[in-house]
Amino acid sequence: MSQSYENTLAFAKKMDQEDPLKKYRQEFHIPVIDGKQVIYYTGNSLGLQPKRTRSFIEKELKDWELFGVEGHFNQQKENIWYNFHKYSKKALAGIMGAKEEEVVSMNNLTVNLHLLMVSFYRPTAKKFKIIVEAGAFPSDQYVFESQLNWHAFHGGNKLFDPVEALVEIAPREGENTLRNEDIINTIEKHSEELALVLMGGIQYYTGQFFNLKEITEAAHKAGAYAGFDLAHAAGNMHLKLHDWDVDFATWCTYKYLNSGPGNVSGIYVHERFGNSPEIPRLAGWWGHKQDERFKMKKGFIPMEGADGWQLSNMNIIAGAAHLSSLEIFSEVGMEALRSKSILLTGYLEYLIKEINKEEKIFEIITPENPEERGCQLSLFTLKYGKSLFDKLMKRGVLADWREPDVIRLAPVPLYNTFEEQYQFAQILKESLAALKQ
Numbered sequence: 243m244s245q246s247y248e249n250t251l252a253f254a255k256k257m258d259q260e261d262p263l264k265k266y267r268q269e270f271h272i273p274v275i276d277g278k279q280v281i282y283y284t285g286n287s288l289g290l291q292p293k294r295t296r297s298f299i300e301k302e303l304k305d306w307e308l309f310g311v312e313g314h315f316n317q318q319k320e321n322i323w324y325n326f327h328k329y330s331k332k333a334l335a336g337i338m339g340a341k342e343e344e345v346v347s348m349n350n351l352t353v354n355l356h357l358l359m360v361s362f363y364r365p366t367a368k369k370f371k372i373i374v375e376a377g378a379f380p381s382d383q384y385v386f387e388s389q390l391n392w393h394a395f396h397g398g399n400k401l402f403d404p405v406e407a408l409v410e411i412a413p414r415e416g417e418n419t420l421r422n423e424d425i426i427n428t429i430e431k432h433s434e435e436l437a438l439v440l441m442g443g444i445q446y447y448t449g450q451f452f453n454l455k456e457i458t459e460a461a462h463k464a465g466a467y468a469g470f471d472l473a474h475a476a477g478n479m480h481l482k483l484h485d486w487d488v489d490f491a492t493w494c495t496y497k498y499l500n501s502g503p504g505n506v507s508g509i510y511v512h513e514r515f516g517n518s519p520e521i522p523r524l525a526g527w528w529g530h531k532q533d534e535r536f537k538m539k540k541g542f543i544p545m546e547g548a549d550g551w552q553l554s555n556m557n558i559i560a561g562a563a564h565l566s567s568l569e570i571f572s573e574v575g576m577e578a579l580r581s582k583s584i585l586l587t588g589y590l591e592y593l594i595k596e597i598n599k600e601e602k603i604f605e606i607i608t609p610e611n612p613e614e615r616g617c618q619l620s621l622f623t624l625k626y627g628k629s630l631f632d633k634l635m636k637r638g639v640l641a642d643w644r645e646p647d648v649i650r651l652a653p654v655p656l657y658n659t660f661e662e663q664y665q666f667a668q669i670l671k672e673s674l675a676a677l678k679q
């Protein structure tokens with residue numbers, strides 16, 4: 243798609259006027275610093291609060307006040323708590339490109355990574371390797387390391403070498419992102435010993451979106467499972483997990499999904515496993531066959547679908563916040579969201595390139611092709627580094643700094659505007675001018 247942008251305020255304003263999603267900015271609380279709304283670029287870290295969230299939470303507080311424990315079942319109550327995990331399914335299925343029975347909200351992301359590895363990482367002395375992206379998010383790295391040690395030395399014998407088992411794919415010398423062909427070739431190269439491919443959907447540092455479909459295909463050809471950590475892809479990319487035949491995935495909901503700090507995660511498990519009670523898993527009462535849950539009998543019988551991976555009953559107050567934001571996603575739909583996102587990030591990229599023409603300040607390490615990225619751009623600062631970042635923050639730009647020299651900017655299509663991109667470019671120019679003095 244070729245898009246012609248203009249470096250003028252009038253153009254930015256026109257883009258906002260023509261934006262079919264423009265009314266959604268009013269649906270969010272935009273933080274104010276020194277009496278001015280900030281330019282919020284950190285929706286990839288913590289999404290903003292939807293204004294409707296408060297009423298969703300207040301409703302559950304009211305029901306708790308009115309019904310006490312009866313809130314779980316009382317039919318006068320609109321959304322009984324007993325079924326609360328079901329209320330997010332429809333929206334999540336739309337966001338993930340999954341069937342409703344393939345998704346469920348539960349726990350937090352790192353916990354879910356562990357739980358899903360219990361089911362999908364079943365190493366043997368022959369097939370034990372895991373392929374991951376180099377420089378994965380630290381929490382994921384600790385998951386891999388601890389899972390590998392757990393399996394390698396389980397029962398006192400050494401089943402395999404845990405260091406050899408972790409295959410990390412890194413960019414080629416002089417490159418910032420991974421080539422799809424390198425990922426596929428690595429999978430093929432290790433196929434005999436490969437048990438699992440487990441990568442980010444979007445790499446949190448570079449913003450690169452991987453080809454989930456082709457990676458999954460290659461993993462299956464190698465007789466391995468393919469799973470993805472979608473922390474940075476959920477609510478950002480137009481995903482089609484079921485059609486891409488992905489085995490499992492998990493994500494957090496406080497980034498692009500705006501559910502509030504530390505809020506619930508979600509999982510996806512392809513239906514071919516969800517309806518196989520023999521798939522090993524760690525069990526809890528909330529994953530037990532629903533009509534027998536309160537019989538409190540021995541013998542775990544999992545619910546069908548992703549629900550069978552639940553352990554505990556849902557955190558209702560937090561779950562209400564999750565539902566409030568999902569309602570917005572259902573109204574908008576991922577297709578419309580992505581269409582705007584491509585334009586918005588494209589505009590930011592264009593403006594940065596315009597500044598680079600005068601003096602090369604940034605190397606954009608995020609892929610240029612919109613198909614290979616979400617809304618985030620990661621800028622490697624060739625000059626001024628952290629002092630430039632500090633200047634931007636002082637002038638009302640809320641962005642994020644990653645060592646050694648990267649500024650991450652995530653214009654979020656639900657609440658960021660084209661005019662903000664233009665304003666950001668002006669602030670950037672002013673900050674650069676100030677640094678040169």
Ligand SMILES: *Cc1c(COP(=O)(O)O)cnc(C)c1O
Pocket residue numbers: 350351352353379381382442446471473474494
């Ligand atoms: C944000 C993020 C996490 C955070 O994990 P929590 O369990 O939610 O604290 C983990 N992995 C990735 C890739 C992330 O981006």
